[in-house]
Amino acid sequence: MASVESQTELRIIREPKVYLIGRQVVDEEALAAFLSDHDVSHWTTDTEVAGEKLIETAGRVCYMSFQRPRPGGNRAYIGHLLEVGHGSVLEHAVFNLLITGVSRSLTHELVRHRAGFGFSQLSQRFVDESKCSFVEPEVIAANPELHRIWLDTMRASQVAYRELADLLMETFKDIPDRTSRRKKAREAARSVLPNATETEIFVTANARALRHFIEMRGDAAADVEIRRLAIAVFRLLHEEAPNLFGDYTLIDLPEGGQAVTTPHRKV
Numbered sequence: 306m307a308s309v310e311s312q313t314e315l316r317i318i319r320e321p322k323v324y325l326i327g328r329q330v331v332d333e334e335a336l337a338a339f340l341s342d343h344d345v346s347h348w349t350t351d352t353e354v355a356g357e358k359l360i361e362t363a364g365r366v367c368y369m370s371f372q373r374p375r376p377g378g379n380r381a382y383i384g385h386l387l388e389v390g391h392g393s394v395l396e397h398a399v400f401n402l403l404i405t406g407v408s409r410s411l412t413h414e415l416v417r418h419r420a421g422f423g424f425s426q427l428s429q430r431f432v433d434e435s436k437c438s439f440v441e442p443e444v445i446a447a448n449p450e451l452h453r454i455w456l457d458t459m460r461a462s463q464v465a466y467r468e469l470a471d472l473l474m475e476t477f478k479d480i481p482d483r484t485s486r487r488k489k490a491r492e493a494a495r496s497v498l499p500n501a502t503e504t505e506i507f508v509t510a511n512a513r514a515l516r517h518f519i520e521m522r523g524d525a526a527a528d529v530e531i532r533r534l535a536i537a538v539f540r541l542l543h544e545e546a547p548n549l550f551g552d553y554t555l556i557d558l559p560e561g562g563q564a565v566t567t568p569h570r571k572v
């Protein structure tokens with residue numbers, strides 16, 4: 306949700322947005338060639354999700370167990386990996402997410418997830434932030450007095466950013482290259498932008514890393530904004546790959562909002 310406060314056109318965001326923009330494909334011809342080269346006449350599984358099929362293929366390579374699959378299909382196969390904690394096999398499924406409508410404080414927490422994640426984030430050195438949006442915590446938005454204090458602060462910082470950026474462009478006027486001039490001005494001016502400044506981040510991660518993220522950040526103890534993101538990521542991935550993310554359940558918290566739980570913590 307984005308709203309615009311009319312007085313100074315301050316754009317306010319209160320909900321993250323997650324786009325699943327990339328997923329894997331299986332090269333069936335290459336897989337069939339591998340199976341044939343290894344005297345496997347026929348192997349098939351019951352998922353149409355490439356990431357899930359790749360995980361099962363990788364897992365079956367470990368024991369060359371293509372010939373006599375146990376009943377239960379891909380769901381049971383991945384369920385067993387979760388049960389016994391063979392998390393490394395889950396690293397073969399990879400998803401590309403584009404996340405918008407989140408604050409710089411959220412992405413500061415997000416990029417702490419090191420293993421199995423790749424990040425590309427909007428640069429405040431290259432991109433002009435004079436019309437940036439701000440992410441308002443729900444608890445502040447719900448209270449007129451808190452909202453007023455917050456709004457005044459966002460406006461003041463945006464005004465300061467614009468003034469500083471203009472004055473710094475003047476300071477660096479002797480730098481001939483326009484891009485370098487702007488970069489130097491913006492990297493200094495951004496120091497007055499708050500944690501609430503909206504940002505956009507492209508995230509590529511494998512299923513094991515995403516599960517860990519959902520568990521850590523979907524937990525009741527996590528920050529409210531990143532917990533909402535973790536739940537949005539979970540919902541998207543659950544729809545995309547139910548055998549990989551189907552063991553999670555959402556619970557309602559007494560203080561409002563939801564959290565994620567699973568019997569398979571950290572594979």
Ligand SMILES: Cc1cc2nc3c(=O)[nH]c(=O)nc-3n(C[C@H](O)[C@H](O)[C@H](O)COP(=O)(O)OP(=O)(O)OC[C@H]3O[C@@H](n4cnc5c(N)ncnc54)[C@H](O)[C@@H]3O)c2cc1C
Pocket residue numbers: 417418419420421514517521522526527528
């Ligand atoms: C509720 C909450 C509160 C938090 N509070 C704070 C805070 O106050 N201050 C703060 O700084 N951070 C805080 N964090 C961040 C937290 O400490 C982690 O940095 C973050 O959650 C990423 O977790 P991770 O290291 O397990 O993930 P990843 O970096 O993705 O690593 C995944 C797993 O890989 C393994 N691993 C990764 N790197 C190594 C390594 N170098 N050596 C050995 N094993 C490795 C570990 O098993 C790790 O769990 C908080 C997180 C949460 C969820």
